[in-house]
Amino acid sequence: MSGKERVLKAIRHEKTDRVPVDFWATKDAEKNLMVYLALDNREALLERLGVDIRYVFPEYAGPPLRTFPDGSREDIWKVRRKPVKTGNAIYNEVSYYPLAGANSIEDLEKFEWPDPEWFKFEDMKDICSRYEQYAIVLCDERTNRTTVLHQGIYLCGMEKIMMDLALNPEFVHTLFSRISDFYLKLNRRIFEAARGKIDILLIGDDMGTQSGLLISPAQIHSFILPYLKKYIKLCREYNVKVMFHSCGAIKEIIPDLIDAGFDILNPVQVRAAGMVPVELKKEFGEKICFHGGVDVQKTLPYGTVEDVRREVRERIDILGENGGYILAPTHNFQADIPVENIIAFYKEAGSINI
Secondary structure, eight states, X not given: OOHHXXXXXXXXXXXXXXXXXXXXXXXXXXXXXXXXXTOOSHHHHHHHHTOOEEEEOOOBXXXXXXXXXXXXXXXXXXXXXXXXXXXXXXXXXXXXXXXXXXXXXXXXXXXXOOOTTSBOXXXXXXXXXXXXXXXXXXXXXXXXXXXXXXXXXXXXXXHHHHHHHHHOHHHHHHHHHHHHHHHXXXXXXXXXXXXXXXXXXXXXXXXXXXXXXXXXXXXXXIIIHHHHHHHHHHHHHTTOEEXXXXXSOOGGGHHHXXXXXXXXXXXXXXXXXXXXXXXXXXXXXXXXXXXXXXXXXXXXXXXXXXXXXXXXXXXXXXXXXXXXEEEEESSOBOTTSOHHHHHHHHHHXXXXXX
């Protein structure tokens, strides 16, 4: 059974030869694995681990993106990120929010918005053709992932968005409309260029914290879901499945995500409040496919190899019962996770070629 068949069957809650597996990791964790396995490129690593999914995105071909004296680099939205070392890893943290001082519709009209045409769409069919045996997910790195709220936070800053949701709703709706218009146009161009070869669109819009929702259910219904539904409608036109990424305690809104039309929910952060695998499977398992579920907060970094294998087996037995599960960590594998634990993850899944 190919990776593509395995993933698509899981989404349809059909039986597979083994649970499909994915790979999410920071660059540092990825490098650690390649050194351990004596590999020199990412594709060889994915093949060795038996990963069933590949992520694709067109190459950027727009105006040059600036780098600044402090080491920060801007993205297409003019958001700047600066490399920051935390422990033994480096993360690119936002250092400049280009709309932090914007308060009116006029301010948004003056902003230099990115152009959906700034990408090399002509290469998409060939890129996808390299991975015909795998499920193909459309997703850029997190700085340009299809989103609504998250891009608003990157543009304005967390504090400003939280205030504007309550005090300046017209501004927020205009902002989110501009963001969603960009991704609707961009994804349509990509779907057209890929000619039916993309299986899944990943939408990332974190709406949970460790203990509850980031914003209220009423705000999610008013400000977020209408735009998410537009993305889903576009995907339906091209027979593309839709995966929703949100960390945190989001059990309260899972019924809304299902009603909106999402096919897959990632990452099932099991140590967040209410995100109990057996309860989630019982309540929602027939209506959505889960993706993730293996804990990166404690089990993977601090557990033994046997702890990891035990948790992987529990997730497969519970979330994977009667299909509807893609095995993955609850976020990226981090640099502090022992390589042996990551290898154990894939060994227990039965996917690794080692």
